[in-house]
Amino acid sequence: MSSNVTLPVAKEFEPRIVAFFCNWCTYTAGDLAGAARLAYAPNMRVIRLMCSGRVDPEFVLAALRQGADGVLIGGCHPGDCHYREGNYKCLRRFQLLCKFLRQMGVEEQRVRLEWIAASEGDKVQKIANEMTAQLKLLGPLRLQITPRVNGRPRAAECPPAPTKGVAP
Amino acid sequence: MSKPKVGFYWCASCGGCEESVVDLAEAILDVTAAVDFVFFPVAMDFKRSDVEAMADGAMAACMINGAIRSSEQRAMAKLLRRKAQILIAYGACSHQGGIPGLANLFDRQSILQTVYRDTPSTVNPGDIRPEASTRIPHGEVELPVLDEQVKSLDQVVPVDYYIPGCAPPVQLLKDALAAILTGRLPPKGSVLAPDKALCEQCPRAPSKPDNLLIDQFKRPHLERIDPEKCLLAQGFLCLGPATRGGCGWACINANMPCTGCLGPVSRTRDYGGAAMSALASLVNSNDEAQIAAMLETIVDPAGTFYRYGLPASLLFARAGANADKGGHEP
Numbered sequence: 001m002s003s004n005v006t007l008p009v010a011k012e013f014e015p016r017i018v019a020f021f022c023n024w025c026t027y028t029a030g031d032l033a034g035a036a037r038l039a040y041a042p043n044m045r046v047i048r049l050m051c052s053g054r055v056d057p058e059f060v061l062a063a064l065r066q067g068a069d070g071v072l073i074g075g076c077h078p079g080d081c082h083y084r085e086g087n088y089k090c091l092r093r094f095q096l097l098c099k100f101l102r103q104m105g106v107e108e109q110r111v112r113l114e115w116i117a118a119s120e121g122d123k124v125q126k127i128a129n130e131m132t133a134q135l136k137l138l139g140p141l142r143l144q145i146t147p148r149v150n151g152r153p154r155a156a157e158c159p160p161a162p163t164k165g166v167a168p
Numbered sequence: 169m170s171k172p173k174v175g176f177y178w179c180a181s182c183g184g185c186e187e188s189v190v191d192l193a194e195a196i197l198d199v200t201a202a203v204d205f206v207f208f209p210v211a212m213d214f215k216r217s218d219v220e221a222m223a224d225g226a227m228a229a230c231m232i233n234g235a236i237r238s239s240e241q242r243a244m245a246k247l248l249r250r251k252a253q254i255l256i257a258y259g260a261c262s263h264q265g266g267i268p269g270l271a272n273l274f275d276r277q278s279i280l281q282t283v284y285r286d287t288p289s290t291v292n293p294g295d296i297r298p299e300a301s302t303r304i305p306h307g308e309v310e311l312p313v314l315d316e317q318v319k320s321l322d323q324v325v326p327v328d329y330y331i332p333g334c335a336p337p338v339q340l341l342k343d344a345l346a347a348i349l350t351g352r353l354p355p356k357g358s359v360l361a362p363d364k365a366l367c368e369q370c371p372r373a374p375s376k377p378d379n380l381l382i383d384q385f386k387r388p389h390l391e392r393i394d395p396e397k398c399l400l401a402q403g404f405l406c407l408g409p410a411t412r413g414g415c416g417w418a419c420i421n422a423n424m425p426c427t428g429c430l431g432p433v434s435r436t437r438d439y440g441g442a443a444m445s446a447l448a449s450l451v452n453s454n455d456e457a458q459i460a461a462m463l464e465t466i467v468d469p470a471g472t473f474y475r476y477g478l479p480a481s482l483l484f485a486r487a488g489a490n491a492d493k494g495g496h497e498p
Contacts, residue, residue, distance in 0.1 A: 061438050
């Protein structure tokens with residue numbers, strides 16, 4: 001047998017993180033991290049919203065359903081919301097959603113809310129790295145998905161969750 | 169000309185849906201004048217073999233109530249789907265998974281252990297569990313197998329229409345029967361009920377403040393409830409803002425908050441998510457610890473916001489170790 005056969009290398013689990021960032025603080029901080037060339041784990045996909053108050057619990061559930069292993073919500077620090085109260089609304093919804101997620105066996109580290117100001121590019125880097133490391137330890141989120149057999153699939157059911165454990 | 173044939177079957181349900189047919193009262197005479205019931209195990213003596221003997225599509229319509237959680241129910245759902253031109257998921261369990269769907273917070277093994285071993289009223293020294301087949305002196309007997317999870321009807325067979333509610337309001341049943349008989353049916357996949365939130369035309373709406381905030385969540389069995397004022401404004405967890413209307417405000421008129429049995433309106437992807445969003449944003453505090461303390465009084469979010477629809481929700485069931493065998497049919 002030839003000695004130069006390459007054995008398949010077990011791929012490390014690469015978690016997928018969906019991040020909902022508010023336009024005014026956290027997304028700007030993400031931009032700043034880029035401009036400052038602060039490298040962070042490539043596992044995070046950022047979705048820009050106008051305000052963290054726009055983050056409906058349904059968005060988080062839909063992300064988890066469609067294959068995210070974790071969800072990060074980023075908003076302005078308390079008192080700094082561009083729309084005055086949006087981040088507080090986000091905080092209230094987040095707390096209730098977390099209670100529900102615990103009941104559903106979704107670990108605490110998978111869904112996070114962080115206040116990140118426009119100047120805190122380093123915090124984006126830190127949180128992205130930290131969360132990626134934590135999710136690697138936790139492994140993939142194992143949901144039990146049962147789609148409807150017919151009819152219009154609900155928006156979040158389509159497409160079905162892709163296979164877990166592949167590199168992003 | 170023979171009358172259209174109609175079937176009515178139950179799966180994992182309580183019998184309340186059959187009660188709603190009885191609630192038609194005198195109007196049931198009009199129904200039996202217009203259609204022939206050819207399968208209705210609760211009320212009439214027809215057997216499964218009678219259904220099997222029918223030609224495919226022989227029934228104009230069949231309504232199935234109850235969630236699907238056993239091999240027998242799955243087989244019956246598939247059989248009735250073949251025999252019926254229009255298959256209707258009748259009631260909250262069939263539509264969304266219903267109250268039996270809360271079993272999806274647990275796995276099958278722990279449910280069987282609770283029921284056959286752990287409850288204080290259980291006396292089962294031999295730890296006997298239901299078996300798919302058992303030998304007895306007279307031969308082999310079989311029992312349906314309990315599934316790993318509870319499903320809504322449309323997670324097992326294609327469903328044409330839904331009649332929501334726990335149990336469905338009589339008016340929705342009347343309207344649906346009229347629509348079937350006249351052929352004036354909406355596009356397939358529709359829920360046969362108004363597509364507006366219960367709150368919108370609530371008789372208590374005038375007492376709902378423009379800027380509604382809640383200082384303390386109250387539980388209806390512990391407080392005196394004002395029979396006129398908006399229940400949310402009083403601090404009760406009323407799910408009217410997230411729930412489809414069409415029930416005639418039955419609970420509201422009985423001075424009880426809405427618990428969400430008609431499920432979501434068509435724009436909603438996840439009923440409980442929408443309900444949590446609506447309710448949590450009313451918490452009158454910006455302080456993290458204070459918000460947490462207020463939410464403490466919502467002791468069971470899954471049972472509160474997904475009472476009638478955990479299987480139809482985006483997460484479907486508790487995540488975890490059993491995920492890989494989850495949802496698959498044997």
